Amino acid sequence: MVLELRHLRYLLAVAENGTFTRAAEELHISQPTLSQQIKQLERILGVQLLDRTGRTVRLTDAGEAYVHHARRALRDLAAAERAVHDVHDLTRGHLRLAVTPTFTAYLTGPLAAELHTRHPGITLTLREMTQDRIETGLLADEIDLGIAFTGSHLPGITTDELFTETLTLVTSAHHPAGHDRPLPVGDLAGHQLALLSGDFATRGHIDDYLARHGVSPRIAVEANSVQALTEVVQRTTLATALPDAITHDHPDLVPIPLDPPLPTRTVALLTRTDAYQSAAARAFTRLTHDLVRTRHYTGLGTGTAAGAEADLGRPAP
Known part of the structure; x- marks a missing residue:
């Protein structure tokens, strides 16, 4: 009896769903077939992987240990498959990119446009999410590249610094x-x-x-969308605080520096330290540094790479 990849996928499905019924539905196989395959895996390994005595199926201690390595094995196999099919002349390819929300207001559009102009054969999957979710997605091989900020990172995350983002007061040009x-x-x-x-x-x-400066202005509007916020500010006498780069593409918005200035943050490309970098990912990294230079974003822009093996825990973006 030989261990096959389906055994790993079936075990992970049961572990994640908690029942054979839901796992079988997700896998599009019958429940008896799934149960038989898991028992087959347990016979191959000579250990019990699942505790079936409760209302939900739970991993045994041996099962927990095995699933940890099984997830990593499947992730590495998927990366290996992408590496085999990587096309270095960039006539085709696929990039999975995630960004923290404020970048959609000034950086994401130009980057996507530049990628399409230079390499129209590369397809882009773009997701907006918090920085902690970006980092866990990178480690799980769900994302190829992330754009977020330097600071404390999960172990295994590498940062490639891009530029210094300056926050400033932003108002309508008619403010x-x-x-x-x-x-x-x-x-x-x-x-x-x-x-x-x-x-x-x-x-x-x-x-x-x-x-820090003992100021309590009246907050007239709160929004969970940068686009909504810029639309409000353009049409009212309200001011906001956003990255000053947002005003580059919004002629109806102007930055007003504060004294003392608002804090700055270092923007960076994030990757998994040991991840295979496809031709598409490498091309996107190059064009990102090019765009940062041509748009004259402040600070770095030279792309100093630094491994980040820092402690867990940091503010959520």
């Missing part, structure tokens, strides 16, 4: 506040603001900044 000099932070007490909601890391940076 009554003057644009010719930095605005003292104390003056914000007299302004009404429209801000991102608390599930954005950007909002945490802004709140910390305001608290």
Whole structure:
């Protein structure tokens, strides 16, 4: 009796669903067939992998250990298959990219357009998610590249620094506040603001900044969408705080520096340290550094790579 890949996939399906019924439905096979295949795997290994005595099926200690390695084995096999089919002349290919939400307002569009212009044969799957989800997705081989921020990262994540993102006050071009000099932070007490909601890391940076300087402006609008926020600010006298690069593509928005300035963050490409980098991923990395330089984003832009084997735990983006 020989161990086959289907045995691993079937075991993982049962472990993730908690019942043979749901796992069988997901796998599109009959429940008796699934049960027989799992018992076959247990005979091959000579251990019991599943505890079937409760209302839900649970992994035994041996099962927990085996599933951990089975997941990694299937992930590595999938990466190997992609590597075999990688086309180095970039006439075709596929890239799985994830970005934290604020980048969709100023960086994602130009990057996707540049990728399509240079390499129209490469298809792009683009997802917007929090940084912690990006990192777990990279480690699980669900994502090829992420765009987020440097800082503390999960073990096994490598960062490639791109540029320094500057937060600033952003208003309509018709806002009554003057644009010719930095605005003292104390003056914000007299302004009404429209801000991102608390599930954005950007909002945490802004709140910390305001608290540090003892300023409590009135928050007139909260939004969980950068696009909604920019639409509101363009049409009202409300001000917001966003990356100043957003104003590059919005002529109706202008940045107003604050005194002292809002905090900066270092933007980076994130990858899994030991991941195979496809031709499409390498091409995207090159064009990202090119675009950062041509659009004159501040700070780095030279692409210094640094391995990140830092501790767990960091603010959610």
